[in-house]
Amino acid sequence: MRRQHLAEEIEEIFRCSGGTYGSPKVFIELVRRGRRVSVNTVAKVMAELRPAGRKVRRRRSLTRPGRRPAPRISSAGTSPPRNRNSSGQAT
Template sequence: MSESWLYKWRDREPTAREVRRQQLAEEIEEIFHGSGGTYGSPKVFIELVRRGWRVSVNTVAKVMAELGLAGRKVRRRRSLTRPGKRAAAPDFVRRDFTAEEPDLVWAGDLTEIETGEGKLYLATVIDLYSRRLLGYAMAAHDADLVVASLNMAAATRGGDVRGVIMHTDRGSE
């Protein structure tokens, strides 16, 4: 190869194909960054088609690889309430959330709260007669959380909880 040909090739104007490829790369980067870095080549391809580009999904994948762009999987938030492994306890309340007298039926629940520092869980116990909050506990998820709220409820009522029906939903945190 002659030296003059090398300089001629290096200093030439870009071809129409190279110009189109550069425009495609810029468009792909715009779509990718507009998605927060979550779109992979199939979604970028769909958006390009909507914008009027005629290009294959494989070309989009190749250009994204050349640019070092890879879609990030968005993790789906899954519900923590799911049936337990053991059979459910009998429903003594029979979906009637009232009580004839205090300390006959208590109800409890566990709630997940999103905070700036992560997840926090709140366990509560109420008396279904008065709807009064008897006990609560708040902490990172652990098994002692519910026990702590029950202990507070028992202490609120003087420590004697014989005969009290404790009702919770069937979720399992």
């Protein structure tokens, strides 16, 4: 009987959160409402009910730490390489 009431309250909290709360946040909300329940019990009930919170999407960095781009070689003041034949003379 107690577990059924707990399941109903968990479903209500989950719906009110827009389907985003996982078991840790649902547990915190239950404690704020005055319920004495463990985190593991909330996780088990939520696993039975099958609601799953949304995962937090981490911001992806475009640069990779530790990987530096190749140094740029300036072409200012240099001439293009000459074509040389097999005897070493410029053509």
